[in-house]
Amino acid sequence: MPLSMLKSGIRAAVLLSVCLAGRTVWSEEVQLTVQDVPQPLAAAVKQLETREGWGITYEEPPDKPAPKGSLTLTYTVTDATRADPRFQEQVLTQLLARPAGKDAPRFRLVQAGGLWHVTPEQGSPLETPITLPRQKRPLGELLQRLCAEVTKRSGTQVELGRTAGLPLETRVTLEAVNREPARAVLARLLNSAPRRAAWTLRTQGTAQKYLLSPHRIFRLTGDTPEPVLEK
Template sequence: MPLFMMKSGIRAAVLLSVCLAGRTAWSEEVQLTVQDVPQPLAAAVKQLETREGWGITYEEPPDRPMPKGSITLTYAVTYASRADSKLQEEVLTRLLAQQTGKDTPRFRLVQAGGLWHVTPEQGSPLETPITLSRQERSLGELLQLLCAEVSKQGGTQVELGTTAGLRLETRVTLEAVTREPARAVLARLLNSPPRRAAWTLRAQGPERKYVLAPHRIFRLTGSPMPAAGNAPGPAPVK
């Protein structure tokens, strides 16, 4: 092998080793803060989603709104751990543990359909079992159909609200389901490649109807992994 080719190969191997070492060594200390807002848990969940790109749904309690409050949470993230479900579970569990006080609704964390679900302990309309025949329709029509079925079977009105970033005209096939929780069906519907989406479910009005707001998951903020030898800095806002 010619000498110049050997030198090029060695140089490429060294650069690859440096890059891999940078990915392993890089870490960032994150402080997540929401101050004196009406729904601090919902605001913190949204911050985590847009900062880390994690898929997290949030569903409001059926009978009590979240009181105004603040949350501060510190955690460390690395290039590898950002996508690690163990870190995501640890951070979200610590986040839910901050919901204290007799007037504060309690939440639980559930993982299903490629998403983390922050749901009230006392139940949610999306736990309603639904039955649907095989459907091939637009995404918007299927979301409307799911809301109507939850309203019919659960006795609580659920309406489709805003759908940020979703292409509702896309044709989608939903396989038949029998007595399956609506949350699981919705998670499958919204997370079939190439779609990646989460949602919020909020109670509105004196009649306590619910509004389902699905949205595409965007990672908008947070520091990217720096190049080897460089200190981390803020990522540009997209």
């Protein structure tokens, strides 16, 4: 092999190694900011979900919605850490620790059903144990039945609100449930492959009524949305 070709091959291999090495150490510093908005934590959670593709639910406290406020969160992410549950927990824990106004309610982080749940310290109707028989029905109908069971068991009215991107007519199977927290059942129901979905639970006018609003999860900043399961 001519020396010039050998040198070219070596130079190309070195450049490729540098590129690959650069890819392994790639990182991005993210500054997430919500400024003077109602329910700042809910807004920040939504930004994290759509930016990183994480499954995060948000449940309002039972007394009143969070007042206006601002939040700023800075973190450094790589392709590897983005998919790491330990990193996700670290970022979300930092977010919950950020002050959002003196009258802001306190929240805690719970993991269940492959999702992160931002839920009020005072508790949530979705912590209510529910019992349902095994059934195969359209997804929308199962969500309605779950809301009715939570209402019956908790004494707090929960209704199905707006759904975004979910195939409500698709028939899915819900295995029998015996006194299992509604949050875990809902997470399992909404995340049967290939669906990925989270939700918000918001009060409506009175602390005795909630709207449950499920929605698909996907990154708006890069990833192509996952296909919807057809009937």
